[in-house]
Amino acid sequence: MSFRETAHSGTDPDELSEILSTPNSPIKVAAEGNMPIAYRCNFVSVGEEVTVADCTYEGTILIRREAPSDRMIVFLPMEGNASFEGMREQIYSVPARGTILEAGRAAGARLFGPRRHFGLFVDQAKIVSHLTHMFERTISGDIDFHPHIDLTNGPGLVLQQIVSSLHRGLSGDGPLQRAPLAVSSLCDAAIYLLLESCPNRYSNELALPAPAPAPRHVKWAIDFMQEHIAEPISLSDIAMAAKVSVRTLQQGFRQFRNTTPMSYLQDLRMAAAHRDLLESDARQAIADVALKWGFMHPGRFAAEYRKRFGQLPSQTLKR
Structure with a gap:
């Protein structure tokens, strides 16, 4: 598992444009009314699919995305407001309320400093892959997440704790850089938490009972765990080895082991x-x-x- 940290600070909108852009999705930043701005951004990437960020902004900053992103972005604000241009309406981001922007769903934003937020960036393909393993069938099209999540309690509070722990533990010479098993579990937990707890197109289907498991599936899963115990295996990896969907695997461990696969x-x-x-x-x-x-x-x-x-x-x- 590879980690890459980049830290930036400054006052130049053009430099901020380069920092926030990706090769497939360039971004143009401007200061409203040419007034002074400032920024401090720290990004930590886990492999090529997940990035966590801690960003602070001063001034009113206008952001225009010039091509759709291939990443889902979750903003977890601690201070200041922001608004995003959704497909049908403006999406407002304020402290205590997270914002989920599915890939390609926001073309622009306005940040009102002082603003600070944690960010979680996940490749849309990874989200779809997790959902595919949950159902054991091909998933296509948008997932249609509801754009808001309450950060004061429940899943939203847990998500904020996961993302902040990842960023804090991976920044600098943080201890999580020496703990790939923990990092893999935290990244997986964040994605499954979003899929299972945040309203989306598949929420009703996820609420239905999973197909019935058999004891052999649980045995295959345990054999795989023991064989790869020192590796950063995911819930999807275990389900594939057991030849069932993630939901069926979870049902099997509840039924035959009175626990969850990851707890086991x-x-x-x-x-x-x-x-x-x-x-x-x-x-x-x-x-x-x-x-x-x-x-x-x-x-x-x-x-x-x-x-x-x-x-x-x-x-x-x-x-």
Whole structure:
């Protein structure tokens, strides 16, 4: 898994145009009334399909997209307002309310500084791929997400926490750069959270019961997890190995294991962390073992470890 961080700051609209543009979707930025503007943007890319950003703007900034984007963008504002030119109406972005812009759905924007937001950029093809694995059939056309999501509680609050954790953990020499298992899980969690919790064209179908699983599908999934336990495998990867849709796989683990596939995988990785601590010398940092197996919060890791093994990681390490 590759990570790439780029940080920019300045006052030149033309430079900001270059920063926000992609090869397939150039952007033109202007300052309203030629008044002063300022910006500070930090982008971290996970491979080629997912990017998270923390951006701050001053002044009133006009943005015009000169070709449709091939990415879905989710803005999670903390300060200031913005408006986007949707296909049928203006879409307003304000603190406590996230904005979901599907690929090709917004041609322009106006940012009213001071403005700060986190951004989540996901290739539309990756969103469609996840949805395809959920149904185990080809998905085509727009997903038609409702453009707003409440960030004060529920799925919206969780999404904001995921994106901020990704950005904070990957920026600079953040600990998530040494934890590809955790990064993969967080990226997947953000996408599935959007698909399952934000109203869209497939919401009614997603609410229907999944096709009935068989015990063998769960066994195939577990075999795949154990074989690839140290790799950043996704829920879609596990479902493909089990030869069922993601929804059927989830149903199978609920029915036969009373848990979820990703929780089961986390349990396997917790057991692997336990083995590492038993076999390691006292010089090995517990945080390094936790990160190796995808646990990014040392405190939570210690609490879950104690619940599972009846002792703290430090007690295992001293044995």
